Amino acid sequence: MKKEIYLGGLSLLLTACGGINYVGIETCNPGEVTFPQDVRKVLMVNNAIAQPEKSGYTYSLLGVVQDTARAKADSALFDLCASCGTAILDASYFEDVLLFHDPLRDAGSSLVDQKLTRRQVDALCRSNDADAVISLDKMLFAMERKDVNIGAGYLTGTITVKMQGVMRAYLPDRDNSLATILIEDSVEFQQAAEDLRMLNYYLPTADEALRMAASALGSKVSGYFVPHWTEETRWYYSNADSRWKEASAFASSSKWDTAKAIWLREFESTSSKHQQAKLASNIALCYEMQSQLDKAYEWAKKSYDFFMESYGEKSRNTELLKAYSEVLKARILADKKLNTQIGSR
Known part of the structure; x- marks a missing residue:
């Protein structure tokens, strides 16, 4: 199975058989125009x-x-x-x-x-x-x-x-x-x-x-x-390890806090850079799903750095995590504008 993902104008084709699971996410985005609060x-x-x-x-x-x-x-x-x-x-x-x-x-x-x-x-x-x-x-x-x-x-x-x-x-x-x-x-x-x-x-x-x-x-x-809602696609990495499978099962049930706890323990216990890169990406997703965008951005940047070190700049995963980091950064800025628009409405 193949899936094309668009992030920040970047199109990447990923193959699910390589241990990638896809998940949908709805994000609330601010309008381009910010009306005064008294406009009813x-x-x-x-x-x-x-x-x-x-x-x-x-x-x-x-x-x-x-x-x-x-x-x-x-x-x-x-x-x-x-x-x-x-x-x-x-x-x-x-x-x-x-x-x-x-x-x-x-x-x-x-x-x-x-x-x-x-x-x-x-x-x-x-x-x-x-x-x-x-x-x-x-x-x-x-x-x-x-x-x-x-x-x-x-x-x-x-x-x-x-x-x-x-x-x-x-x-x-x-x-x-x-x-x-x-x-x-x-x-x-x-x-x-x-x-x-x-x-x-x-x-x-x-x-x-x-x-x-x-x-x-x-x-x-x-x-x-x-303000309006849009549907986007995210992903998390998996492999045959029993702990990874367990975390993936929790993620598929939207139990992001439990999945994150397992992936954090795996991240701390491995010295493999490419494993840390995938785990950091998964942890970033968990934080995003919990609307903790600053921490999601922090972990996405970690994932990008590990992918850069392991696979180089031209790797599909490196490019994907770079785009994902930019999307999270944009969401952080958009959330500030969104809070201004919603205000006391």
């Missing part, structure tokens, strides 16, 4: 101009570009705001999240990033009993559909939607925005069918594809504005 109600608004129907969408059928490609982005802008607001509300961070149903701008260029003025923010907060505004100030889509012949009478269709935009958080009685967030993502739809009619049935229409992509993006970017 937030208003979501759409301040972006929808791009023209003929802009940003290309359709290629069997290698021939079609000149009839059209896509309406109006509803997609609303869906992005709605899904973002819903996800923020689900985070139970604010008392309420309101959605302003009408777009704030009805004229102008979709290419223009136009901020809300202080007067607009004040009026929106006052009329909607809100303490802050989150605004979609610009949003552009680039959508491409390609239908190709894959043989045996079958077609495959692929729709790729690329999205780029700007969102901001505003507070009343301020001339400048609280924060500016650049958002970017892409979504792909793919389907095969025996003819074009069935392919069109299976694939979303151009308008539907934009709306689905925008809704997915809205849910994703909600994490910029509120």
Whole structure:
């Protein structure tokens, strides 16, 4: 069995038969934007101009570009705001999240990033009993559909939607925005069918594809504005030794304190550097699972040093522990920001 692990932008492929056991962990991360503690109600608004129907969408059928490609982005802008607001509300961070149903701008260029003025923010907060505004100030889509012949009478269709935009958080009685967030993502739809009619049935229409992509993006970017949970993968080393097996059994049952006690005794009783490296990594995981991040970071650094001494800088395990140490360091900093955001809420 093989598993690919991403840590701090580093991708490493590990093999489970080498004595590695994987475990999932949920981590609470702060939002990029820190709102004042007195912000209880937030208003979501759409301040972006929808791009023209003929802009940003290309359709290629069997290698021939079609000149009839059209896509309406109006509803997609609303869906992005709605899904973002819903996800923020689900985070139970604010008392309420309101959605302003009408777009704030009805004229102008979709290419223009136009901020809300202080007067607009004040009026929106006052009329909607809100303490802050989150605004979609610009949003552009680039959508491409390609239908190709894959043989045996079958077609495959692929729709790729690329999205780029700007969102901001505003507070009343301020001339400048609280924060500016650049958002970017892409979504792909793919389907095969025996003819074009069935392919069109299976694939979303151009308008539907934009709306689905925008809704997915809205849910994703909600994490910029509120603390949020993410699922990550961790691991611990094992071998055929009876004490290691015993500790692994406790770890698999989430009895991290008992597993840690065994691995600590093994660490102190062995002089093998590569064994100490693996044990130190396991102990770091135990501390992380117990939310003792400073000690987890300390032991991860020990593990890294032992792996460096035993296997060198280019070893997969050395690289992995270096990345793990950086992740723990980032979590320590993030926890300080998280404590500030949660505060007395």
